[in-house]
Amino acid sequence: MSKIDTILSQLDAISKNPRKAMEDFKAKTGKGAIGILPVYAPEEIAYATGYLPMGIWGATKKQILKATTNLPAFACSIMQSIMELELNGTYDDLAAVIISSPCDTLKCFGQKWKSKSPIIQFAHSQNRDMEASNIYMVEEYKCIKTKLEEILGITITDDAINAAIDVYNENRAVMRLFSDVAAMYPQIITPVKRHAVIKARQFMDKAEHTKVVRELICELMQQPVVPFKGKKVVLTGIQAEPDELLNIFEEFGIAVVADDLAQESRQFRTDVPSGNDPLYRLARQWQNITACPLAIDRDKPRGKFIVDLVKEHGADAVIVCMMKFCDPEEYDYPILLEDFEKANVKNLKIEIDQQSESLEQIRTRVQSFVEMM
Amino acid sequence: MTETEGMNAKQKLGYYTQKFYDDAMAAHDKGEFVCWSSSIAPSEFFRAMGIHIVYPENHAAAVGAKHGALEILELAERKGYTMDNCSYSRINLAYMDLLVEEKVTGKTPEALAKLDELKIPRIPLPDIIIICNNICEVLLKWYENLAVTLKVPYIIIDVPYVHQWPIPQHSIDYVEAQFKRAIKQIEDLCGRPFDYENFIKVQEQTQRSIAAWDKAMGMASIVPSPLNGFDIFNFMALIVCARSDYASEDTFTTLANELQEKADAGIDAFKGGEKTRIAWEGIAVWPYLSHTYKALKALGSNMVGSTYPSAWSIHYEPGDLKAMAAGYIGCYYNTSLERRVDVLSGVMENTKCTGILYHNNRSCKNMAIMNVEMAEMVRDRTKTPFASFDGDQTDPRNFSEAQFDTRVEALSEVMEQNMANAENQNA
Structure with missing residues (x-):
């Protein structure tokens, strides 16, 4: 097995077994994990506790049984599977869970948490161009910090958060580099492998993840760049799961050369700016986030942002991975369509449902789309 | 004149x-x-x-x-x-x-x-x-x-x-800052300075309109109610559109007086037919307003309780921007589950409702996703039964008359049974 394959299978295994990742971390450090629900929680504060921040983005092909009595059918499939896992006790071992409130589903979800683990909810500001927004966010982050200190019985110092920010910014930079390098080697980094490398960062100490991905990049860079005969796409949406969906892309010769997915690049495309006060730095990062449907922007620059990604990466098209019942994504779509049309960018919308049993309809649509290209 | x-x-x-x-x-x-x-x-x-x-x-x-x-x-x-x-x-x-x-x-x-x-x-x-x-x-x-x-x-x-209730001070400060910026944005649009003197007058008018609205809606607590509950939905148009104008004060003052006169004369909205009193949680089903009203009326069920009217009851002292900010932040629909349960339980008690109907509104996740928890918590607090139905505020494709009828009939039966049990206990 090549070094590349070894690293890829290591990250793939982590991405598929978060519980083991948590137990391994516990065995090594004696500390547990803190759950981080979507999206844009100040993970650095959790990291500064010495606990392992663990992303919670649902589970694919999870049979939804108990959740149906607790959530209406029109909540997104991520929340359906999280609710099912909550009710099954899957998150009971987490020391705490942090949840934001940028959409109505998340807002309500934070209020109806069923796991034994304590939930810490916070709300982002949306008039992000105001200094008052930064001041507000600092106070929200202070509340998160205080609650974590109370739950864990520790003190979280500014130095620890600043150090965590350094670790995270380094990871972000490496992940941006990985995304670009992966685009050069689509024969090696297939869509599903790309996803696994990115997903693994949710369940790993970011310093460790950075080390492994950096190694992967070095190994990749030693490989010859071979012309790619397939089609290159940019993905946009909340997430592109399950793996079977990404395998369909591979089957029809599609490479993912960049993404605008909430679970992927949106997590690492905006660094935390420099400064002394770590909570203010985190507030400024929220201010700097752009082209995201959850961060309100009166100019709606997302369409242009994606079109630029297409141009920059020489992509043939955009695939909109529409998380069904996700209001922020669904309201962006008609405007995105106009932007794509104006820029003459080919696009395909597919519906994402984590619990989807059959992807045959998507397979047919992807096939027709590739033929059309 | x-x-x-x-x-x-x-x-x-x-x-x-x-x-x-x-x-x-x-x-x-x-x-x-x-x-x-x-x-x-x-x-x-x-x-x-x-x-x-x-x-x-x-x-x-x-x-x-x-x-x-x-x-x-x-x-x-x-x-x-x-x-x-x-x-x-x-x-x-x-x-x-x-x-x-x-x-x-x-x-x-x-x-x-x-x-x-x-x-x-x-x-x-x-x-x-x-x-x-x-x-x-x-x-x-x-x-x-x-x-x-x-x-x-x-x-x-x-x-x-x-x-987490109560409203934190940093939210109030943030919203106050936004108010000040909104004033600047309006000045830029109009090309003239903001009229602070008139602003106070408008705030005073708004508070008078809200007081009249509160008074009129408060009439629903009289048993039997002189207010037909569905009129809450009808009159709401003005508290939405003319909260800061004399029009709403004028209309709601007249409404309150009319309802008081009816109550004094012993006249109720169902002409003696009010058998049960229920609360309705959520927005009306506008395309089926008539059907939902008639289905409840046929059962003698007057919808006298709702958290909806109070959503516009934003009280503050004119001139106090922070209090105004708190008023707008603290709107029922922007608050925690616990706070909503407190408010809804209060509505149930004030209006003497003995049952509650939850609208699982396909159009409104914020008003639907916590319904399960609210229903259980309010039931435990007020000891009253509930039912829910699937609907939509304006998309007629998302509502079934048959389901609605079945649910309200079931709720009505439980309420009547509860009343009979209570009467037997008192006898």
């Missing part, structure tokens, strides 16, 4: 509602500024500067109630919106496109003409738009799309979700 002298409350409601739409259109025709606003955004700033406000949610509800929704909803879906998006927003976004098309081509699109035929009042295109996300986060996205399409200034009064 005032223009409404001699009118009863219902006549005043009709008169002012029509006038409200006519005035906005006339203002637009004269080149005056018109603002589109979400239903519980601070109207005070605009009214202080004489800017006319129209309310897309109110307009969409009228489209739904007059059975004009289906075709216009489909127009929005053709553009890329889905059936899962709020039906108010879909109606308004499609309506905006029709108005733009008419403006550009000089011809009235067929779909718009059909709405005209249904006598649904026209609203003019806006010069400025404002939202306050105290009812939902969807508004942020809906109006973002209006702003980018129409290229008009977009004022956001962002009230962060109160995930």
Whole structure:
């Protein structure tokens, strides 16, 4: 097995077994994990506790049984599977869970948490161009910090958060580099492998993840760049799961050369700016986030942002991975369509449902789309 | 002599509602500024500067109630919106496109003409738009799309979700800062300084309107109720559209007086037929307003309890911007589960309701996703039964008459049984 394959299978295994990742971390450090629900929680504060921040983005092909009595059918499939896992006790071992409130589903979800683990909810500001927004966010982050200190019985110092920010910014930079390098080697980094490398960062100490991905990049860079005969796409949406969906892309010769997915690049495309006060730095990062449907922007620059990604990466098209019942994504779509049309960018919308049993309809649509290209 | 002298409350409601739409259109025709606003955004700033406000949610509800929704909803879906998006927003976004098309081509699109035929009042295109996300986060996205399409200034009064009651001071400070910026944005639009003197007068008027509204809605607590609960939905149009104007004070004062007179004379809304009293949690099903009303009336069930009226009861001392900020932040729909349970339980107790009906509104995640927990918590607190039904505020495809009837009948049976048991115990 090549070094590349070894690293890829290591990250793939982590991405598929978060519980083991948590137990391994516990065995090594004696500390547990803190759950981080979507999206844009100040993970650095959790990291500064010495606990392992663990992303919670649902589970694919999870049979939804108990959740149906607790959530209406029109909540997104991520929340359906999280609710099912909550009710099954899957998150009971987490020391705490942090949840934001940028959409109505998340807002309500934070209020109806069923796991034994304590939930810490916070709300982002949306008039992000105001200094008052930064001041507000600092106070929200202070509340998160205080609650974590109370739950864990520790003190979280500014130095620890600043150090965590350094670790995270380094990871972000490496992940941006990985995304670009992966685009050069689509024969090696297939869509599903790309996803696994990115997903693994949710369940790993970011310093460790950075080390492994950096190694992967070095190994990749030693490989010859071979012309790619397939089609290159940019993905946009909340997430592109399950793996079977990404395998369909591979089957029809599609490479993912960049993404605008909430679970992927949106997590690492905006660094935390420099400064002394770590909570203010985190507030400024929220201010700097752009082209995201959850961060309100009166100019709606997302369409242009994606079109630029297409141009920059020489992509043939955009695939909109529409998380069904996700209001922020669904309201962006008609405007995105106009932007794509104006820029003459080919696009395909597919519906994402984590619990989807059959992807045959998507397979047919992807096939027709590739033929059309 | 005032223009409404001699009118009863219902006549005043009709008169002012029509006038409200006519005035906005006339203002637009004269080149005056018109603002589109979400239903519980601070109207005070605009009214202080004489800017006319129209309310897309109110307009969409009228489209739904007059059975004009289906075709216009489909127009929005053709553009890329889905059936899962709020039906108010879909109606308004499609309506905006029709108005733009008419403006550009000089011809009235067929779909718009059909709405005209249904006598649904026209609203003019806006010069400025404002939202306050105290009812939902969807508004942020809906109006973002209006702003980018129409290229008009977009004022956001962002009230962060109160995930833990009471409202934190940092939220109040943040919203106060936004109020100050909104004043600047309105000054820029108008090209003249903000009229602080008139602002205080408008705030005072708003508080008088709300006091009259509270008084009229408070009549529902009388047993049997002189207020037919569905009139809450009807009269709500004015508290939405004219909260900062004398029109609402005038109408609700008359309504309160009429209801008091009825109560004094021993006359109730169901003419002696009020068997049970229920609360309705959520928005009305506008396309089926008549059906839902008749189904409940047939059971002798008066819908006298609702958290809806109090959503517009935003109390503050005129001149105190922080108190005004707290008022808008603390809107029921922007608060935690526990707070909502407290408020709803209070409504149940004040209005002496013995059952509650939850509208699982497909259009409104914020008003539906916590219904399961609210139902259980309020039941435990108030010892009253509940039922829920699936529906939609304006999309007629998401409501089943049969399901509604079955659910309300079941609720009614349990309520009547509970009453019989209580009577037996007392005997």
